[in-house]
Amino acid sequence: MKPPKLLLLAVFAILSSTIYLLASAVVYRLGFPLDDAWIHQTYARNFAYGEGWSFEAGEPSGGATAPLWTFLLSFGYWLGLDPLFWTFLLGIVFFILVGILTSQVFQHISLSMGWLGLFFLFEWHFVWASVSGMETILAIFLVMAVYVLLQRGKIGWGLAAFLAASVWIRPDLISLSVPVLVGVLVNNRTDPQEILKRGFPYILVGISILAYCLFNLKVSEALFPTTFYAKQAEYMELRSLPLLYRIWQQFSIALVGGGVLLIFGFIYQVFNFLKNKSWQGLAWIGWYLSIATLYAMRLPVTYQHGRYMMPALGVYYLIGLEGSIYLYRRLSQNRSIGRTIARAGLLSWVVLVAAFWILGAKAYARDVQVIETQMVETAKWAEDHLPANSRIAVHDIGAMGYFTNHNIIDLAGLINPEVIPFLRDESRLAEYLDQNDVDYLICFPQWYPALTRDLTVIHVADSAVMQEFGEPPMTIFRWGLNRFIR
Template structure:
């Protein structure tokens, strides 16, 4: 059996992609263990683990046992993690297994999408799957312990399903009610993974409006779509309303308040800072393809495909307006990268086909293939080191501090802290969350150190845990009693996390 037949066989290609996903993620995990030890590359992953553990072991939705709260941005992801605790699996094993499964499913979805969009090149579909596996942001996300990759998978699935429905309608197939219902349900489920999944409802609705069917069919399909969405989304809104008194989780409001100062910069500056993130890597060579895909589908009035491209742009603009943060390699906008990669790859294949008809076309084609492969692999290797260093910082700072607090502070003490993930997991202490995730009362004055000091005093905190530079005024009111000696944070231009004995006036 030759390679083309192997790649075109869905079972062989699925097996190859599953193996490649395991190699990609496993390499990142081995790198982190080699640099320091296994862990997660951001403290927020420990927030999910803490909620999941408490849910699995006590049946309560709480970060601090006995205190119900809405500090998980992604309750759907937390529920998946909780399964591991229910069946007594090792937490690392289950989390990484989920990461591998999502990465594999994402590669299968991208492969299917490529074959659907370019049926004449179906044998090349596996390349789309390999592309999303080895795009370094996505491998990083698979090992992050976060919901990011699952959000990207659902978004890509919604867009491809929408394109398929639009194509079926264009060919006169109008009995699609159950599919619109399913699509609405999937969009509704997306908000359980990330609140910004609701943006998918706009692009699906816009596509339905432009679908080439009669008005009655549009209205009927729209009602079915809306019913499916509400069926999944209303429980989510009620869930947050009961827990926090708001329809979205505390994190939705806390992050925007904490980084409000960034919105003072010009919008164009914020947007270009964000778009740099998916372009750092293979995205830069896929950008012409994405542009070509978007403009050609718009010119040919293939609305579903054109609007899918515009969704990527709109998502970036939305974050530029509301939360223009780029830390952790731009993880908030990583959900657009799978769609960016697929549509960019499809566009580049079409563009290269066009160029091969011109002089030097074959040279251009071969050069693009080589450049794409080299950049993809080079940045995947760079991402491997970035992941390992990110994990090392979290483990040598946040986890180290949390374990020290557990061993060296009184059980009934109240600890005020900004990063509460590892603290919640390792230290059985009452926590005052200065980031507002489980202490939403601080959100109105989240960046006001004077107000924070007064609140810490009012609550009677015994300790303050922070990086000194984050709250320079607060630490002046406290006595240093412990500081990590981690080498990785200073190596990356940061500082060591510290524990202070809080001394109220």
Template structure:
């Protein structure tokens, strides 16, 4: 498909990825329906629903009615779910709609980031959007009832805003405030958004300017983020005595056995799994984006050289966010279960850089028939694997929903 044909589609270059998002989530829901019924694949999704329902009914964050709780790790997601209860919408379909919209926003931000980082490949942004839209863990997360994709999409929005500022020689307080505001909302969605806030602050300090200007930039970003977070931190501190939700600390105790594994082993395992490797060991694959690894390495090396020559932190910052996010979980919560939902923030970065790297390594060459054959084989192998994993992922989703609905939800209702 060439650039002209993409532009002629309804909705322009965004129309095709959006259509794929809608069709993909529908496939997952239809598979679950055929296996026994709709629901959520995680018990955590029901916890979010409980907080949202009680917020609308009682006007307070409560898991048990009458007992104010600081256990919600995603108050912003709780508020979004609460809108559905406030409007008396079916809670399942409202959650599915939020997840599908989050995936659509993720692909849109991914396409925007692609154009910013690789302007010479801007006409290929639709390809990046399509791959993101059909990545099966994203489709699974879109209909999981969880905040995961909203967090990833919001993180990409923060990145695109930062890159826009960093590429513009005129750095103003308004743009920096927007970055801080987005970073604050990111932390309200999940506490691990703190990683991106720190990196963005480092990035604005590295940009050219006097010492005073650099400190002021970081202060604007941090100050705006803190303004967003003050109500959340104050509530947690008053309710449980800590600024973070109390369940954040409970999980550290629950998975103490995993934390006993050497940190190097944990980092390697989570990194390889996020790149598309298996959940355990080194044999097999959990996603077709493992094939993008050579391109990721090439694009990562080029990003390092570009930033070094310009004395900026632009091309590397998304990679540092993905790597920092993985390291945080390797350090505090080294888990690969539930299809890597804790690690999904790294996936779009690996995919975008992997695709861009392959465009440079292989698809920028032409003329030789052998090169053409290699291009076609690699292209259709990757497309075929994407579709196969969507089919496998939809089956896994249906099984997960059936288990949660048949075991945990049934028991809870009893």
């Protein structure tokens, strides 16, 4: 791709992300749209300042799901940069790379199709991810990189390196080894010796997985980060919903926005893959379906705009767009009705993408406002007003860990994994808080109705934004000893 086109993609990516940042600044102020981003910041700061891999300085723990992302964030602290600036810069850089990679996918189909990469720079899920402060945009980039390398038949050391890095971003991304394995076999199907030669670089992947497991055993005495276990336990009740309904919930994330009109191209391309026996294409279809099913079975949540599924959305969009191109060409062969339908579909898609890009900016700004008013401001108040030696029980530990120096007990189990077996049992939680001499409880009251009943309220966060959701704001309670939950 020529430099002018690369520059143009970079400009559009920066513009798209900056508009979201401006929206949050206008509505309230700059910040992150979810509390988990502050968890990464806390680990990154402690690591940069020589406190090891810890949430509470000097105490190793496995509460950061994406070690590679956290490591990249730590460079900002080493360089003395503002954490928001460095985090947004990192996110936008990977966002630009996503735009470049996806443009190359469509240039592979036709040189005139490279502009379709702009869709990914205005797809509201991806823009949100680019300025979320989370590893999501890095995961999206990695999936796109693997897709492009397999499309070009480049299955050597570069692809192996991306796959090896994937587990350090998200454990579930190691599933990319399936389409990669298919790529190795498809490109060397008649030569077993060549298959072994091409497969040699993937020793890197095995080494990376082993190192990842040893790292987690070192910091948390488990093979995976504590978040891997805590999140599944927290939302275990959702598994009682019908499986097909849960699977549909995961699939429907891609349909919120311009992706809804790509469903026709996606289905059309599935038939093309089957007809042409495109094993690589079918492997990607299988991967996408498997990821959606995996989350439906183990972590059936769609909050924060479906951020867990966002990396997989890229595959849906790529296949859906590829199929839409071929479908558009086929319909355009009909000079009357077919061409009219094709052009109407294209126009509708562009309008839909633009409309949801705007709606996404509003959603992002509101998300930031909630986190800033409920989590960040509450944490700052606690740091200024609660005794320095206080022990605080918190459900959302991100901002609280970053902005305060209090001893924290994590009700969600990320840094206190011993809570995981009973994190939904309020009676046992009460006993646990008493045993750990907790002084204050900080949470949304509706999350722990029995636990917070009759407790003395010390501080209430700004209630205006929460009134729109019909829920009470973040509250600081004085915890008393020997509580009894009836």
